[in-house]
Amino acid sequence: CKTEQTKINLDEIIPLDSKYKEKIDDVKNKYVSSTVVNNTYTIIANTGFFTGIKDFVYAQLPLLLLFIISESQISVKKIIINNPPDRVYQAFVDHPNQFLIQNILRKSYELDKNLIMKIKKDLNDRIVGQKSVKKRILVNLVKYLYSNDTSPLVLAFIGPQGVGKTEVAKVLSDSLFKKGNLFREQMSMLTNGASQDYLFGSDPSSKSFSKSLLQRKSDVLLLDEFNLVNPNFYGAFYQLFDEGNFIDGYYTVSLKKAIIICTANFMSKKEMLEYLGAPLYSRFTDICVFDSLSVQDYLKISKLKLDEKLKKIKPEYSAEIDREAILNKIRNIEMFSDARNLDHILDQLIALEISKKEGII
Numbered sequence: 001c002k003t004e005q006t007k008i009n010l011d012e013i014i015p016l017d018s019k020y021k022e023k024i025d026d027v028k029n030k031y032v033s034s035t036v037v038n039n040t041y042t043i044i045a046n047t048g049f050f051t052g053i054k055d056f057v058y059a060q061l062p063l064l065l066l067f068i069i070s071e072s073q074i075s076v077k078k079i080i081i082n083n084p085p086d087r088v089y090q091a092f093v094d095h096p097n098q099f100l101i102q103n104i105l106r107k108s109y110e111l112d113k114n115l116i117m118k119i120k121k122d123l124n125d126r127i128v129g130q131k132s133v134k135k136r137i138l139v140n141l142v143k144y145l146y147s148n149d150t151s152p153l154v155l156a157f158i159g160p161q162g163v164g165k166t167e168v169a170k171v172l173s174d175s176l177f178k179k180g181n182l183f184r185e186q187m188s189m190l191t192n193g194a195s196q197d198y199l200f201g202s203d204p205s206s207k208s209f210s211k212s213l214l215q216r217k218s219d220v221l222l223l224d225e226f227n228l229v230n231p232n233f234y235g236a237f238y239q240l241f242d243e244g245n246f247i248d249g250y251y252t253v254s255l256k257k258a259i260i261i262c263t264a265n266f267m268s269k270k271e272m273l274e275y276l277g278a279p280l281y282s283r284f285t286d287i288c289v290f291d292s293l294s295v296q297d298y299l300k301i302s303k304l305k306l307d308e309k310l311k312k313i314k315p316e317y318s319a320e321i322d323r324e325a326i327l328n329k330i331r332n333i334e335m336f337s338d339a340r341n342l343d344h345i346l347d348q349l350i351a352l353e354i355s356k357k358e359g360i361i
Contacts, residue, residue: 006031010045010081013068014053014061020068027072040077047083047214050204058087062095083214085204085250108219108257109176111144119175126171127164128300133157133288137168140286150256152244154283156226158266159290162338165263166222172259173220181217185209187262188228199236201248210251219258226262227275234280241283298336302327306346313350320357321350 013027031041043065050058057064069076079099081088092099109115116138123134140153157165173182190199201208213221240246244255262284266272269289273281293301306326313321326349336342355361 006039007042007044008074009049010043010079011049013043013072014049014064024068024071027068027074031074032072040075042077043079045079045081045084047211050085050088051206055087055204058085059091061088062092062099066098083211083251086252087250111141113145115176116141116145119172122171122175123168126304127168128304129293129297130164130168130290133168133290136286136288137172144257150244152241152255152258152260152285154241154260154285155262156272156284156287157261157263157290158269158272158287160267160292160338161265162340163290163293164339165290166224167339169220169222169261169263172261173218173222176220176259177218182220182222183213183216183218184222184224185212186225187223188225190229190233192230195230196233199233199248201250204250208248208250210246210248210253213246213253213255214251219255221255221258221260223260223262225264227264227266227272231277234276237280238283293336293339295336298339298342299327299331301339302330302342302346305342309346309350317354321353326350326353 008031012030013023031039065079081092084092092101119141120134120138123137127134137155140155143149143153157168159165169184170182174180189195198207199209201210236246240255241260244258246253246255264272266275269287272287306323310318310321310323326346329349330342330345333345352361
């Protein structure tokens with residue numbers, strides 16, 4: 001007899017209304033084959049499944065599953081539940097005779113000397129200046145080299161805007177995880193009642209900070225503009241920074257060995273301490289103070305950014321762009337506001353070059 005392993009989404013067999021009999025008949029007709037016997041199935045529930053069922057179903061989900069499996073006569077090998085709410089997880093734990101619970105550990109990074117040296121190279125290649133910041137980051141990462149400590153590394157990046165704070169976070173994430181997967185949360189949004197619901201969880205069908213964390217693709221977290229968080233919400237970060245656990249009304253998120261980066265435009269550690277207060281300030285592993293950029297730094301950044309932009313130019317236009325002419329115009333700029341503004345300036349200069357060559361202006 002032929003045996004097949006097939007996946008079934010949980011929302012296909014759990015009814016969202018009272019029509020249980022019809023749902024069981026549907027499952028039978030679809031998955032219990034008369035021609036292929038001994039089929040075994042893996043039932044999968046993704047995070048989004050729990051937004052569609054009522055809260056009161058959580059505690060009854062194991063028994064409901066057993067009932068439908070029994071009545072439909074499908075053969076189930078295992079059930080995979082991705083990011084279940086705490087009440088769902090506990091409901092399965094409470095039925096040890098029916099379910100053997102096995103947690104699938106999230107894959108994280110394993111730090112060794114070679115990886116630290118790679119991060120060092122990536123920082124030097126992509127970040128202009130900020131020698132002190134680079135050194136502090138590498139020294140902090142060494143903790144995971146010699147120690148089994150899994151508490152998160154919580155770093156504050158402070159200093160003027162547009163000097164590379166966000167870019168350093170991107171480099172760390174790209175070095176340790178797949179490029180472009182940095183987890184980024186805009187903290188300036190956490191200022192009102194709706195923010196409280198997002199941060200602490202209002203109901204399982206709504207977006208929340210914990211859900212975003214559960215679905216992250218990188219263990220490098222950028223909490224941008226942390227200085228703009230409502231002070232009433234500071235307490236939400238205490239356990240996260242101390243132990244690497246974030247808990248709201250529905251989920252518990254483990255962030256062991258995560259690198260949590262909080263950016264802010266404080267100009268000194270003293271200013272940061274006075275603004276945030278000692279209880280929150282003391283929970284940072286280290287404070288990295290970014291320097292203002294010199295004119296030479298801006299010119300180096302301009303070259304890096306221009307080369308990246310030129311790679312994206314369509315082939316039919318690339319020959320029309322004079323790289324040195326653009327850089328000469330950058331050199332004649334007397335004052336730079338920040339590195340972000342360079343992107344706009346370079347885009348305008350490239351567009352100007354092409355417009356002239358094409359006879360548009």
